[in-house]
Amino acid sequence: MNRLNPGMILGILGSGSGSNMQAILDAIDAGQLDARIALVLSDNPQAYILERAAKRGIPTRVIDCRGFATKFPDEAQLETAQQLKEAGVELVCLAGFMRLVKRPLLDAFPQRILNIHPSLLPAFPGLQAWKQAVDAGVSETGCTVHYVDDGMDTGPIILQEKVPVMPEDTAETLHARIQVVEHRLYPEAIRKVM
């Protein structure tokens, strides 16, 4: 990697553990992704993703969602967009971010926001897609990296990969199997859109 040109500047939004962010960092460290994470934002001050980022010396911020439990208010989206721009972010990666991104943020990064979703979209959009797959009794599900638009998990697909569902699977065992694939697929999708 050319040290004078650190590659694509990424911003990450997450609400939880941040294992996908970790996978992106690992791909960067392994020289498989010419990128740098400049800022990690979370709507959840307790999220482990913030701790993971801080341990790596990556700047973090908590998004102030004005007390709303699930909504991503416009003011918070504008602040998020401004912070990402100030950090020089060129590509925004949602990694387990639990709020719907709408116009204020989409308009600031047109066609530059990606999401990873644990199903073969358009099947099982929305929450706990792995549990939806187990409940539906399907024999195959997967994961998808897609561009974010103003729908729920509806944007154009960049990459998808299938994951088998075993008869003995619980929601948890299936999610763990999907996550192994997610961790490979997200860095690959980022490379594809760079």
Ligand code: GRF
């Ligand atoms: C992943 O399964 C992702 O597909 C979904 O939320 C989960 C986030 O996991 N959107 P992590 O925080 O990256 O570990």
